[in-house]
Amino acid sequence: MEDKRTAWERLQLIHTKGRPTIKDYIPQIFTDWYEMHGDRLFGDDRAIIGGIARLDGMPVTIIAEVKGRDLNENKACNFAMPHPEGYRKALRIARQAEKFHRPVICFIDTPGAFCGVAAEERGQGEAIAKNIAEFMTLRTPIVSIVLGEGGSGGALALGVCDELAMLENAEYSVLSPRGFASILWKDASREQEASEIMKITAEDMVRLGVAEAIIEEPLGGAHNDLDKISENIKEYLSQKIPEKCKKDIDVLLKERYTKFRKIGAFTE
Amino acid sequence: MFEDFFNVVKKRWGEGEEEYKPPMFKCPRCQGLSPLSKYEELRRVCPKCNYHGRLSSNERIAITVDKESFRELNGRMKGADPLNFPDYPEKQAELRASTGLSDAVITGTATIKGSPVVIGVMDSRFMMGSMGSVVGEKITRAFEYATEHKLPVVMFTASGGARMQEGIVSLMQMAKTSGAVKLHSEAGGLYISVMTDPTTGGVTASFASLGDIIIAEPKVLIGFAGRRVIEGTIKQKLPDDFQLAEFMYSKGFVDMIVERRKLRSVLSHLLKLHGYTPKEA
Numbered sequence: 001m002e003d004k005r006t007a008w009e010r011l012q013l014i015h016t017k018g019r020p021t022i023k024d025y026i027p028q029i030f031t032d033w034y035e036m037h038g039d040r041l042f043g044d045d046r047a048i049i050g051g052i053a054r055l056d057g058m059p060v061t062i063i064a065e066v067k068g069r070d071l072n073e074n075k076a077c078n079f080a081m082p083h084p085e086g087y088r089k090a091l092r093i094a095r096q097a098e099k100f101h102r103p104v105i106c107f108i109d110t111p112g113a114f115c116g117v118a119a120e121e122r123g124q125g126e127a128i129a130k131n132i133a134e135f136m137t138l139r140t141p142i143v144s145i146v147l148g149e150g151g152s153g154g155a156l157a158l159g160v161c162d163e164l165a166m167l168e169n170a171e172y173s174v175l176s177p178r179g180f181a182s183i184l185w186k187d188a189s190r191e192q193e194a195s196e197i198m199k200i201t202a203e204d205m206v207r208l209g210v211a212e213a214i215i216e217e218p219l220g221g222a223h224n225d226l227d228k229i230s231e232n233i234k235e236y237l238s239q240k241i242p243e244k245c246k247k248d249i250d251v252l253l254k255e256r257y258t259k260f261r262k263i264g265a266f267t268e
Numbered sequence: 269m270f271e272d273f274f275n276v277v278k279k280r281w282g283e284g285e286e287e288y289k290p291p292m293f294k295c296p297r298c299q300g301l302s303p304l305s306k307y308e309e310l311r312r313v314c315p316k317c318n319y320h321g322r323l324s325s326n327e328r329i330a331i332t333v334d335k336e337s338f339r340e341l342n343g344r345m346k347g348a349d350p351l352n353f354p355d356y357p358e359k360q361a362e363l364r365a366s367t368g369l370s371d372a373v374i375t376g377t378a379t380i381k382g383s384p385v386v387i388g389v390m391d392s393r394f395m396m397g398s399m400g401s402v403v404g405e406k407i408t409r410a411f412e413y414a415t416e417h418k419l420p421v422v423m424f425t426a427s428g429g430a431r432m433q434e435g436i437v438s439l440m441q442m443a444k445t446s447g448a449v450k451l452h453s454e455a456g457g458l459y460i461s462v463m464t465d466p467t468t469g470g471v472t473a474s475f476a477s478l479g480d481i482i483i484a485e486p487k488v489l490i491g492f493a494g495r496r497v498i499e500g501t502i503k504q505k506l507p508d509d510f511q512l513a514e515f516m517y518s519k520g521f522v523d524m525i526v527e528r529r530k531l532r533s534v535l536s537h538l539l540k541l542h543g544y545t546p547k548e549a
Contacts, residue, residue: 033522049509113473113499115493115501116501117493117500118507119508120492121303121519122519123477123519124492124493125476125492126521128474129473129475129476129477130478132446132447132473132474133478135368136447136450137450152430153470153473158295173435174435174439174470175430176436179497198351198435198436199351200435200436206352208436212400212438257447260447261448263440263441263444264402264404265349265434265437266345266348266405267346268342268346
């Protein structure tokens with residue numbers, strides 16, 4: 001293991017050009033990938049993809065936020081910032097998984113839900129709220145992995161799960177450090193300072209009970225060895241998915257509720 | 269000297285009225301000025317444009333539920349400091365002293381024209397009604413209590429969103445509260461969400477938007493992203509009515525817009541329509 005990087009160093013690292021995205025991982029980890037399109041209500045959001053594939057031969061449902069690897073890809077996927085129809089597509093595909101008894105694997109990688117006029121008009125808040133509530137009682141196992149950025153409600157909309165894993169350098173936060181600095185101190189330039197006090201690293205997530213596992217990245221970060229990082233992710237999923245599938249679904253749902261139920265700090 | 273002249277003019281304009289400047293209310297929506305007493309008399313409704321201003325949680329409870337029916341739940345719960353965030357404990361202590369609140373929400377049981385309810389009221393005076401651990405826990409417990417006792421929930425939301433000082437722990441309160449709403453819903457319970465000024469961010473993206481019935485007060489702010497954030501993204505000024513209750517209503521995210529003076533009666537009717545009738549005396 002390398003010396004632990006600071007939160008700020010990790011933020012730089014996950015924004016490195018060449019950091020693998022879900023598009024790199026799917027062919028490495030899964031077989032028979034079929035993508036499904038659209039929320040059946042409005043359109044097909046390219047910031048979230050979903051579909052069916054096999055993990056070690058077993059049918060699974062994949063839902064993932066998509067980062068682009070270059071400007072053109074980023075334009076197409078709106079820099080991984082979903083609109084409401086993206087979250088609604090995710091829910092539709094999750095419901096399909098429930099019907100056909102497939103476990104759901106969510107890959108989180110977003111700066112946050114898109115902030116724009118159309119997103120507000122189509123109910124960004126409602127779409128996220130609905131996913132959070134519905135995933136809580138979805139009667140099939142859900143495992144989520146944060147690949148890079150876990151930005152706010154836009155991440156949580158795919159983050160209600162039985163177990164959450166973080167890639168070693170991934171972050172999960174209530175808001176981007178930049179936004180955080182500008183809201184709290186009215187000074188966006190203090191983002192480095194914000195990143196350090198916000199507690200956003202994989203280790204912070206485990207300590208705070210938000211994540212259960214950390215997936216180790218190759219030396220220097222995921223972009224240095226796609227085969228290795230894919231192997232690590234696959235190893236994690238190959239162990240977790242069968243484990244969760246063996247559990248009685250009512251027990252699993254109770255544990256899922258409890259996982260979130262106990263997060264918080266207060267006195268009485 | 270100039271001031272004297274000005275007073276003379278004002279006296280003439282006022283047609284002999286006593287020279288008295290009443291405290292004024294400037295409406296954040298229409299920018300209109302009205303006497304503060306008039307605004308207060310209307311229970312903080314702008315006489316010019318019908319903007320429904322902010323009430324404290326105690327005032328809200330007083331005008332909503334039957335006299336002496338409110339019993340607070342978890343009233344002693346106080347916030348901690350999960351991230352060791354600079355100055356956060358001091359800030360909370362200060363606000364507890366100045367507002368008399370323990371945090372940004374009050375929950376409890378009450379009756380509305382005889383119908384029993386679990387009620388929650390957020391208070392924007394406490395860190396902009398932001399949702400940290402205490403808000404998340406009290407709301408979750410309120411829904412769990414309602415599920416257990418087969419009661420409906422009426423929730424008045426007023427929040428700027430997540431409690432920044434609690435970081436990711438604050439974000440997780442969205443999952444916690446929404447989960448409790450879902451279980452209450454699966455048990456057949458009625459949940460009426462009443463959006464008041466302002467309902468934004470993580471509260472909009474969790475329990476506020478999950479009501480079986482969603483009511484909003486006129487002209488209140490409802491949205492997910494902040495106006496300035498959106499203006500920064502699109503590099504344009506947004507229209508004045510963007511994200512107001514009426515806008516969200518026209519887009520299909522609010523069932524009805526109800527004036528404050530009619531709210532208690534509307535709530536009572538809706539509760540009775542769902543079979544929550546007053547207990548026999």
